[in-house]
Ligand SMILES: Nc1ncnc2c1ncn2[C@@H]1O[C@H](COP(=O)(O)OP(=O)(O)O)[C@@H](O)[C@H]1O
């Protein structure tokens with residue numbers, strides 16, 4: 214740490230040269246991050262999906278996912294139907310016992326019908342159990358398949374989707390949306406079908422048993438239908454509102470957790486809590502309103518049920534008294550009484566189930582909308598895999614904007630010979646990271662061409678392009694797991710020896726083995742349990758193992774401890790050998806060693822050349838460098854001056 218004056222163009226970088234050029238860059242990024250992390254939830258755009266209650270199209274699409282499990286499903290369905298039939302005929306046994314058995318005082322007849330009754334009930338219960346089991350299995354499979362499809366699809370979506378969609382919302386697709394689909398998918402299709410069959414079956418049997426009693430209660434059916442219609446309309450809208458409110462609570466929570474460091478750095482705890490509570494408040498009143506509607510509807514159904522019972526027993530009783538041929542038997546009244554129960558119970562159950570179904574429909578819409586989303590960047594129909602590249606990269610008049618109307622890269626042209634290293638420098642927002650993203654084809658450019666070895670990257674398959682690119686991003690990304698697993702990540706079949714070899718080549722083997730568990734040390738979620746420098750070294754080793762012909766590095770702006778920093782420097786020098794390298798550089802030592810330095814400003818190249826050429830020229834770069842040097846000698850704090 215003796216030396217704080219950079220020694221440009223000399224071989225060994227001093228610790229001074231490793232100071233970041235970007236204190237203000239960091240500050241600016243922090244502020245940017247704050248805006249990203251704390252959007253006002255009240256300005257929040259709502260879900261893309263409009264209000265739509267039960268839709269046949271959605272149901273049909275969901276049923277489509279059952280296809281692989283149809284044999285099992287039909288087995289369950291068949292059992293369910295037979296069981297249902299058994300159940301429907303039980304009231305007729307009561308009639309026989311009362312009308313035939315009791316008057317004739319025949320114990321055998323009574324016990325015989327009771328036995329049939331018992332048998333039918335047991336059969337109905339057993340068959341129903343088989344049905345439930347089968348539809349559970351099918352449903353769980355469907356949910357699993359759906360979740361897999363969502364995961365798979367998310368991995369293939371373009372970066373622009375992740376830019377504009379909140380993390381919380383994305384997570385909801387694979388978690389709570391799946392949960393709300395689960396109930397209806399697992400038991401729902403059968404429940405609805407069986408309930409309808411049961412209702413119509415019971416209705417038909419009442420009519421068959423006695424038409425007068427049938428007419429006496431039949432007028433209740435339109436009342437039920439109307440009530441049901443009104444309820445569905447209300448609850449349908451309300452449910453959508455409730456789901457949206459809940460989704461906002463969830464995504465707000467997720468954002469606060471992801472941004473927990475920034476939250477505490479900016480003392481935003483109170484403000485955030487207030488916002489969170491506001492969203493909660495809305496969510497709670499939404500839930501209360503939903504409950505209010507069910508709270509009216511359910512008792513109303515119960516009332517209709519009691520009313521029917523009173524009519525059947527009262528009017529049926531009177532009909533029993535009348536003499537003549539149309540006199541009703543007591544057994545018939547009892548049978549109709551039971552059948553009415555069988556008619557009303559599905560209606561009441563469906564009322565409960567309706568809430569679930571509404572949620573499932575909303576979830577299904579969202580999940581399918583996600584699955585229908587086409588990645589903006591896709592392989593073209595004639596895209597071919599790339600041959601092994603030498604690494605000649607050409608940007609030819611490239612114009613790009615995240616919003617096409619507002620370009621952030623303007624007619625950028627750059628020719629990078631194979632094996633050379635180009636350093637991109639410039640202020641925050643000048644387009645360095647965007648340039649790297651375009652080469653990796655994370656976004657589709659609007660004008661111009663990017664060619665590798667003369668091939669337009671849009672004519673190559675994305676997979677083959679990425680196979681030949683080693684990418685280390687600003688936040689060097691590790692997955693929870695061990696160091697070994699992380700190094701092997703791009704090429705899982707890599708042997709331990711190959712990993713050791715790569716680590717030795719980068720001179721970091723000793724660093725990894727010195728860790729508590731050596732290569733088996735776990736890195737924690739996103740690598741949070743190991744130092745930033747070490748994370749970077751894991752990424753570098755990963756690159757060496759994959760051995761791509763192009764290396765893209767968006768240097769981390771945060772400081773790394775000095776010892777690791779030295780390691781990072783030497784490892785970096787080894788990696789760039791024999792690879793075309795594009796580095797977004799913040800370390801002076803990296804910049805100085807590049808074959809070419811490209812200075813960007815607002816998406817345009819304003820200077821280009823080697824370190825010494827640019828110093829001689831006395832332009833922007835020279836100015837930046839001067840500031841850096843003077844700051845270095847004046848200020849020995851950890852943060853360096855701005856590269857501006
Ligand atoms: N994902 C994004 N969506 C929309 N605009 C973006 C996105 N990323 C960067 N930008 C904008 O593009 C411009 C260039 O940004 P970037 O390439 O990240 O610059 P640098 O890496 O040099 O700091 C900036 O104006 C920035 O605000």
Ligand SMILES: [Mg+2]
Pocket residue numbers: 645646647687767797
């Ligand atoms: Mg950047």
